[in-house]
Each structure stands twice: as C-alpha cells, then as structure tokens.
Amino acid sequence: MIDTHTHIYLSEFDADRDAMISRAQSAGISHLLLPNIDQDSVEDMHRCVEVYTGFCKPMLGLHPCSVKDDYKDVLSRLKLYLDSDRCYCAIGEIGLDYYWDKQYVPQQHNALSTQLEWAVSKGLPFSMHTRDAMDDAISITKDCVHYKTRGVFHCFGGSTDQARKILDLNCALGIGGVVTYKKSMLEDVLKFVPLDAIVLETDAPYLPPVPYRGKRNEPAYLNYIAIKLAEIYQVDKQVIIEKTTANARSIFKLA
Secondary structure, three states: OEEOOOOOOOHHHOOOHHHHHHHHHHOOOOEEEEOOOOOOOHHHHHHHHHHOOOOEEEEEOOOHHHOOOOHHHHHHHHHHHHOOOOOOOEEEEEEEEOOOOOOOHHHHHHHHHHHHHHHHHHOOOEEEEEEOOHHHHHHHHHHHHOOOOOEEEOOOOOOHHHHHHHHHOOOEEEEOHHHHOOOOOHHHHHOOOOHHHEEEOOOOOOOOOOOOOOOOOOHHHHHHHHHHHHHHHOOOHHHHHHHHHHHHHHHHOOO
16 A cells, blocks of 8 residues: 555654554555655655655645745745755645635645646646635646646545546545545545545544544554445455555556
C-alpha cells in the first residue's frame, strides 16, 4: 500500500516516529508521500525524507490555510526549493479552504493558480486540499491544468457530480478515514466511482479511521480504509490494495 498523503514530520510524531514507521512497514506500506504545509515545515519534511530514505517521498506546496498577505514572498522562497536539485513527487499540499477564514480567498485563488502552473511546468502531479470550496477548486484546476498533468483531490468528501467532474479532469480521489465514519456520505458517492480513480491516504495525524477515531492517526491505519473500500466495492481487500497502489504509482510516477 501507498499512503499518498501523510504529515509524519509533524511534532505529533516526535516521541515515537521510528516505531510508527516500523508499524507502517509491518502493515505492508511501501511508501509515504509527504505534503508540505508552509515555509516552516519544509526542513522538517526534508529531514524525514533523509532519515527514511526511499520510504518517504516529499511534495512541495503552500497549504491554503497558510496563505496570508505575504503569500507571494512565501511562494518565491518555496520556488527556490522546487528549482533546486531536490526531487519532489508532487506539488502539494495546495488548494482552497473557506472553512476557517474567507479573508484571503482572492490570495488563495492566486496561490493555487501559481502552484498548478508549477505542476504543469515541472511535469509533476498535485495534491489538492479543498474545504467548503470544491467547485472553485475544480474550476481553477480546469482553467490552469488543461489536462497536462494529473492530481489527487485529497480527503475527498464531495458529491457524485463533483466526483465526476474531477474524473473528467483525469484526476483521482484521495480516500481516507472519513469513509469509515457512520455519517459519511462517501459510500453512496463511491458507487459511481471506478477503482481506477482512487488512491489511499491517511492525512495522519488527522482524521483517523474507525476504530481509532478521536486518537492520533498514523499510516499503519491505512488497512482500515482498505477494508472499508473492499466492503463498498464488494471485492477482496487485496484487490483494493493492488489497484490503489498501481493508481498511486502511476499518478506520482513511483518506481
């Protein structure tokens, strides 16, 4: 399995990071893909990539909740990393978030467009965060990408119509712990989504699946998401693992 979206470089894992990595490997996980948050998280992410060489793969991006008045300066500094000799597997975590604060919506739009242009120019996929902003994110992606690169709409929680629009962009849906929640509508939506368009993720340390809801999430819990998807698609769990792993390898160009 591949955890396509996990923040294991955050302080929540400082006390037991090595043990957590061991649990992930024992659970059958081959790669952890690490989305960046802002300019302050880059070096912590790089350290994890260096310590767990080959197992952790970095992304580079500015999370929409970190977009403020100085976002252009921050993007300029992040672009220096992108133009260096470091290898990133994607542009991310980028996107739009209207849930916490709508003060910087225009800046979020501009930052998203800029970073999607990075993805196209560098030939990289992207990892898209959306919260209360799915339609705008789909629209901006369609305008900027023009089918020249692929991406994942991480932690997808939208409607069937939104899922179809994302698939029309040749993008995939990142499915995490939310699919295991009783009040989640994802099960109904996924009945219309082919397995070719799904990748697994945890978003650790956030959004743990049942039975760990309310606790810290970690990559080893990806198994619970695979089990739930097997139930939804009425196939063996191994089919889910093989298909979603192949999808992730294709999108993120992993060996």
